Each structure stands twice: as structure tokens, then as C-alpha cells.
Amino acid sequence: MVTRLSHFFLRTLREDPADAEVTSHRLLVRAGYIRRAAPGIFTWLPLGLKVKAKIEAIIRDEMANAGAYEVHFPALLPREPYEQSGRWTSYGDGIFRLHDRKGADYLLAPTHEEMFTLLVKDLYSSYKDLPLSIYQIQDKYRDEARPRAGLLRGREFTMKDAYSFDYTDEGQDASYQAQRDAYERIFQRLGLEYVIVAADNGLMGGARSEEFLHPIAVGEDTFVRSAGGYAANVEAYTTTIPDAIPFDGLGEPVIFDSPNTPTIQTLVDHSNAHLDAPAPGVAGPDTADATEWTAAHTLKNVVLALRHLDGTRELVIIGVPGDREVDDKRVEVAFAPAAVEPATEQDFENNPLLVKGYIGPWSETGAVLGEESATGIRFLLDPRVVDGTAWVTGANIDQKHVHTLVAGRDFTGDGFVEVANVRAGDPAPDGSGPVELARGMEIGHVFQLGRFFAETLGLKVLDENGKLVTVTMGSYGIGVTRILAILAELNNDDKGLVWPESVAPFDVQVVATGRDAVAFDLAESVSAQLEASGLDVLYDDRAKVSPGVKFADAELIGVPRILIVGRGAADGQVELWDRRSGDREVLPVAGAVARLTA
Template identity: 60%
Template sequence: MSNLFLRTLRDDPADAEVPSHKLLVRAGYVRRAAPGVYSWLPLGLRVLKAVERVVRDEMSNIGAQEILLPALLPRDPYEETGRWTEYGDALFRLKDRKGADMLLGPTHEELFAQLVKGEYSSYKDLPVILYQIQTKYRDEERPRAGILRGREFVMKDSYSFDLDDDGLTTSYHAHREAYQKIFARLGVRYVIVAATSGAMGGSASEEFLAESEVGEDTFVRCLESGYAANVEAVITPAAQPIPFDGLPPAKVYRTPDTPTIDTLVAWANATLEGTFTAADTLKNVMVKVRAPGGDWELLGVGVPGDREVDVKRLEASLEPAEVELLTDADFAANPFLTKGYIGPKGLAANGVRFLVDPRIGDGSSWITGADEPNHHVVGLVAGRDFTPDGTVEAAEVRDGDPSPDGKGELVSAKGIEIGHIFQLGRKYTNAFEVDVLGENGKPVRLTMGSYGVGVSRLVAVLAEQWHDDKGLRWPRAVTPFDVHLVIANKDQAAIDGAQALAAELDAAGLEVLLDDRKASPGVKFKDAELLGMPTVVVVGRGYANGVVEVRDRFSGESVEVAVADAADAITATVRG
């Protein structure tokens, strides 16, 4: 440590909000070079490389082959798939000296599809899984939390190419299992959640979320069944149809001063017999949607009045169409839309598509807008008085909602995305016409999967999940050094003994960080806690009595070991 390029800091950096960011900076693992752009100092780089090794190992175990594509990419392939524009401001774009448009790769589906097209021409070559561990770039709007969400970061991205859907499923599950092994080896606590595919395209997709209070991704899970999903991917159980028989006919009421659900419920309870809640009202939210290459069209979205529309869920449901809220101009152009009093009947009469939450089943009865100012209709029955054009996942998901698997209730939690696996299908192979000659002599369009692990982000995730109030604590698989050996005794014999012990451990194949600085034991102990090696060995006052102290950074427990046995005992501890 007297030579190590390291300076620990007493104070948290001013721009740090989350524990991993504070600690990785204070412990000298990383330094900020620009917003969302970090330098890896010696200890940080060691953790990063350790994560890479585990990822590489498990990718190799499923037969994936490592290659390395450039980060500086031409525009054309991304233009071809539409992502040059779809990525919006998140894409770093630049021009070269000749004025050619280039970009810094955020992910490489296009390039891998082109590469496989160029190299392979026969079904005999398939399947193939290719991967890279590479620096990626995304111009995040709010880069935050240090390396947890950076603008330059290291990712493992892999791509599978198969002849058919079964092959894709096999490649997908191979990745799923490899990821489970990777995260288990690294010591990450995580959940796998059903996810939507988003701009990536494709069908099935799951996210690996590290459990963390500081996560930006909200997911829900059922503790009873283990079900977990991204909020966007939660499927609401469809309501069972209820018989109409005996339901009173719908009736329109004048309902002055009821522009909100709350005022409407208050009116209902005051005027009608019964105890109504917001869940008895039907809220009809207007948006406009545009399918790729199509025109903007009106869409009515009906949800129970006790729930807000979650725009991200709505967007995910309607993917790949775009969704926007209506402007005043839109309302002006469609005068039949009576703001605050929109009802299913008016939409149907004007040919507007109307999708409802799955809770709005046949036979359910609602208080809703009557399509004229200050009027609502009561007892409007789905399937009898109106027929929606289908269902849509648009209503917010709440703690206590039933789990889609019917086995309990959902609770929400925060997570950090550390992996994502996609069954892309043929979106990219269609774009580049990636065909091979099939066994029957006819061309076969390949089907593709895409799989990512946030390698640099995992360093922050591990710091986040394992730290305590004294500092970092590294799982053995990623610790920068196996042993932190502190010389806390000024006697030359003790110093020599510590050096000899370090040499013995080194000879046994352990990586030892020797604190040989001229500093007080107190300073050294504090730094050892901050830096977070799992095993701390102290050559201190006990050395005169022939013992050294071996501390476990996780449990906080320490044992005294005879100097003569120390190397063996420590090696055994490290090897577990």
C-alpha cells in the first residue's frame, strides 16, 4: 500500500447520493472524469476484471465464442433498423473528418446480424452464440449514482442465431441459466422478472434485477409464489363474466360540479342509494396512437376510477405504436369529446377505438360519462350497454393486487437491471436479410436472441448490496485482493514477520494487499474496513506472543492464529 496508487477520502463526494457511489469514490476505486464517465483506479479495475472473468467463464461454458466489435460505428446499419432515430438523444452521434455520420454503439444487434450474414451461408454453421465484453455508450438524460448508470460503461452482450424457434428457445434458456450461474457466483441477490421488449423488438424477454432500495426499476412480485415481473409486464387477470339478469337499466343523471372522480363519487353517494367508491366509476382517458408508418388515431382507454393510467404500461402494451396525450387542439378538432364527461357510447358512436382494463368484464356495471357536459350515466353494463374493442394493460399496478398466477398478492420493490435476455425473433435478420441455405436447399431466415449483462454496473451493485456502515465488503469472487494484511506493530521483527507471511500467502497463490505504510494502526484499520477485502489479517501487538489476528470483514469476528500456522489457516479461510 505504500506504493499503491490509492487515496482514501474521509468525506463523501458532494455529487454522490447512493452508498455504492459514495464508498467506491471514498475507497479510491473510481474517479469521475465527466458526468456519467468514470476512471477505474487499481482496486476498482481489479473488481471489474474479476466480474469479467466470471462472465467470460460462464459464457464459454454455454459454447459462446468471444469476439470484439468496434464502439465507433457507421450510421447505415442503424438507419436500416430505424434505431438511428429511435434512440433519440440517448445516442452519441458524431461526424468523421469526411462528414460521414457515425455513432458510439449503445448495443450491437445490427452489427452482429450483418457479421453472421457475411460469414455464414449454410444451416450446418448454425446455431452460433457470439459475445463480446465491450465499452458501450448511452447519453443518459440523468447519469446518476456513479458507475450504476454511466454514459460510458462495460457490457457483456451476446447474440444467438438459430434456424428455428425451438433453437432460439434453447439458446435463450442457455443464457438464462448462464446468467443465474454468473449472478450466483458473484454473490448478487437478484430476481428474474418478466419484461417487455421495448424498442429492442421481439417477443419473450426477462430482466435480471438486483434487489436494491436505490434501484430505478420498480417491479412487483408475489412472495407466496415467487412470481415477479416488471410493472410494464404485469398481466391483469381478466374479470369473470357476470350475468346481466336483474341489473337495472342504465340511467343518465344531471351531475353538476362533478369534474373529478372524487366529486362524482360524492355525488353518487349523496344522490343514489348505496355506498359507492371510485372503483365503481369508469374513467375514460383519451390518447392518440400511431402505428409505425401509420397516422395518428384516437384511442379511448377505460380504467376503474380508483386507478390512474400508467403511461409506461400503456406504451408497453401498444408497442411498437407511439402514444401521446391529447392536446387542446385535438379536443377542439373532435368536438364530440366532452372533457370530463366522455363515455363509451360517444366513442362508439364516433368510431373511436375503445380498450379497457381487463377488470372491466362483461356484466360489470359502471358510473361513467354520458358524453354531455354535467351528465353521467349510472348502471352502464359492459357487454350489454357497451362493447369495448378489447382489453389493454394501462391501469397502474398496486401493492395488494392479485398475482397473475392466482397464488397471492403482489408487492412492489425496487431493483437495478443487471441482465436482460430477449428472444428477438427476426426483426434484425429481416432488416438485413440474414438467410442461410437450409437442409432442403431453400433459404432459411435466421432467428435471433440478444442478451446483456451490465459488467461495470455489477461492481456498483455488489458494493450496494454488501457494504455496511464502515465501508465496502467484497464477495470472494470479485475481491480485489484475497487478504488485506495490516502491519500494526513497529517492531522490526513484526514487520519482517508480516513481510514473510505475505510472501508465504503469495506463494500459496493468494493475492495480498500489504499495508506497510507509516500510519497509525487506527488509520490502517479504518482503511481496511473501507476498502472491504473479505479477510483482514493484523500483525499487531500479539506478534510478540506468536499470534496474528484474522478478521472476517463480513461477520466482524476475529480469531487469533499462531504465526507458524497462519499461512495455512488463512489460505484455508480464503479457499473456503
């Protein structure tokens, strides 16, 4: 049935919405695709719903090709399964919790690993039932602290989440690959550029974890890639560990006065003013050729507090080269599921041995940082702090630092930790050259969960030998509403949206112009003809609306092919308008119909 704009539920807006931070949000609201209902929560208008349905249809198609079956879980779920997995607590403020009238605890599910696991446990019991891949397309809820950027980070959003179930690691690899391949096809069909990056594999102990990132400036994720083909999320980047340096020939640690140098920069300036230039080999590989003191010669000791799941709070000190920062995302991943907080004044008061601005691992009377030290505080080192590297760092005395403090000789840590920021030029861990940094938006994630949920929730099957084995799982997510927003973010110009044909809300927009009944009659019959040949047609049949307004609306809405029926109608001439290229061509009706239905 031809959709007539005179009746269709649509109101385009000339003004940008006041709260729109990004192009997709601005255009989707202005062109009548979505409306805001609450922070991070949107109402879908007919145009938006049609695009969303087309994206979902592509996903369903490729899930079927990958042998996955569709199910649908409730959004409102009881606490128990999430209690068993520990996530009722670990989600913290990030989920919506509620009670029913009897006081029982419920949540609005942010993801459904527990439910998928329990469903399969409920129904399956033998290796013969596996492999199995099942998925849902479902509305999910996360109580984001800062919902923003329209659909890009909402509190109610639509996801496709798939899970695979295998009883061998080889089976799991095959299931993973099938979903990974399906994701590639989905993004190709959506015309959406993607980079597959290695991602952190989190707490679940799974083996592989990759994110599909769309490289885009408004992206929330930073990733690194090398010309040689390496790509990873910054959280997953691993430092190339330099070779250890022999201790031979290194001088002893020297404490020196360093008044008013609580920051790395003041310390470097002071050192260059008051110390001899650094001897070659006196510091780590990044500073080997330095002729003066630099931030890279210094060891920065950052005090953080970890809030563990059981509620306990632990101080931890991170030693990183002074030219690096502790990266928020890397530190979050490194210590998960504990939450990381800055240390407070109270923490320093409780630990008088920590002299703010002058903290270091060593003192003349013994170790100051580390579980076996005077403070007893866990001390973790950046992997670059290899044995034999010499550092300028705090002497644990107000206004004093120490230099030629050698790792592995004068101090050691309780272990290493990957939390320093990654910089352009850092080596790719696979030896494929230096990395560059880019911004991306996560559009998909394929992830070997391994046996965490199956173990926790007791999902086992009998294998060929009648032995109970724990099932291994994969998790595969695509953000449907996020993809829609990214497509809008990418496909637009200063006039409005320009949808790719695969997801456009209509195949053709027919615009009747003028006051001549001939034009409207022709537009009407052409619309019917196009619909009859299987195209989905939006017909702008509005009387008393100027061609200018109609064209502006068509450009804003972004149907890729527009057919104008106006002045030439009496002569059987119409105009075909390619929204993306802007090309307009006058041709006979039959020719236009043939082109559109080709």
C-alpha cells in the first residue's frame, strides 16, 4: 500500500532539538524518526521504526545463515540468576532494580547471559544437542550515568545478542568463527565500515574477544592499529617488554634536594638545573639517547583505591614512567571487577609514610612500597620498568628525590600491570610496526565467554563417554539502535539524511508538485505501479504545499531515490532525483519506472 504523506504520521522540524549533541540525533529528530521520551529513552516514530526493522531483518537473515535460532527473553527478570553469577552486585548503579508487589527483587536486564545459560541447562543435557547458537533482538536497559549523543548511548536500547554453546574448545572456535563471519556480512550489507580489534577478554576467562569498531570521530572508544595489520582496543593493547639491562656499572642511588617539585615537570626542570646530565644507560630504553633529563627518566607512583565486590577498599600504587599517564579505561579493565577510585586525603593521613609528591619505592632504611614493605601497600609496575632500568623518583622525604634508583636491584614491585596510556608510535605487540591511535564506536562484539557462566550456573552435558562436562559459551552482540544512529551519522549532508538503500525507510519517494490535477493523477498511478512491482513508496500527495517545502522535506527524510512528478506530467515526463549524488534527470514515465524497478 502506498504511504501518503498527507496522512502519514510525520512532522519534520526546521529547528534542531536543543539537546542534540551529535548529527545523528539532530537529524533523526528533525526528520521525524525519533522523539525523546526521557533522558536516553526514545519513542520510535513510523520512519524510524521502518529503518530499525530493516536493520533487524538483515541481522535475522545473517543469523539464520549462521545457523542461529531466535528466542526472546523477558526484559523484567528476577534477581536470583544474577545473584548466582554475582552480577546483581557487580553491576552497581548501572542497572535498574525494582520490587514487585510482594517485595521480590527484579531488574531490567542489561544483558541476558544468565538467562541463556539457564534456558539451555533447562532443556539440554547431552553433547548430541550441541553445538547450539541462539539469539534475540530485544530492548535492554542500562542506567547510564550520562546518557548522551541520542541513540548512541541510551538507557533503553535494542540489541541483538547471540550465544553459542559447545562442549569442546574446537567447537567453540567454530561457533565463534560462524558468528564473526556473520558480523562481517551484516556490516557489509549495511555499508558500514568496520575494524575488528582485539579486545580485552575480561573476567570470564574466555580465549578470544574482538570488537567491531566503526572508525568515527564521535566514537567513544580509542583503538590502535599498525600498518602491518595489528588492531586492538586500548584496553587490550599489550606493552612490548624491553630487555633487561645488566646492573654492572650502574652507580648507587643518590638522594638529592628537590624543593617544590611535586609534579613531574617541576622535577624534570629542577633536575636539569641542578644535576649532571644523565649518563648513557642510566635509565630505561625510552631514554637511552637523552642528553638531558626528561619525564621518561622519572618513575611516577600513582596511589589509587580499589573498591572490591565484597565492599572492602584497598590502596594500590602504580609505578609508571613519568612521561605516561594512567589510562582510565585500561586501569578499569585491569582491576575489574573492583572499581577504581582516586585516593583521598584520608588515605594519606592513614599512611603517613606516603609523602605526597615525593613517593617512591625505596628509602635508605628499606622498601616503602609493596606488600612486604614498610607501608604494606601493593605496588604494581608498568612492564617497561624492567630490571636494570634506573629512575629518578621520590625519596619518601618531603622535598627530596633520589636518582639512579635501579629496578630489580634497589626495588621491585609486586607484579606488573597494563595501565599506562598507549601512544602513537608505540610498537604493536605482534611486531607489525608502530601503532597509530584512532577513535571508533563499538558496533559489535564477539567474545568467547568460556566456561564462566556454565560453571557458575551448572550448565553441564554428558559427553561421548557419558562423562559430565561443563559447556563453553560464546557471546555475540550488536547494538541495533546504535547502528541506526551510526548510519545516520555517516549518511547525511547539509540538507538532511541520505540513507543507504539497504535500510532506507522507503525505496522511492514520489513528489507531486504544482496544482495541476494531471501531475497528481500521474504521481498516483506511478506510485501504485511502483508498489505493485514490490517497491515501498512514500508519496508526497500534499495539496497546497509548495514544491520548495516538499523538496526540503524529501531531502531531510533521506529516501535515496526521489521521483518528481510536476510540470512535465502532461507530456508524460518526470524527473528522477538521486538524493546522494544530487543528479536530476528528466525522462519519460516508463523509463523512470523501468530504472527504479531494475
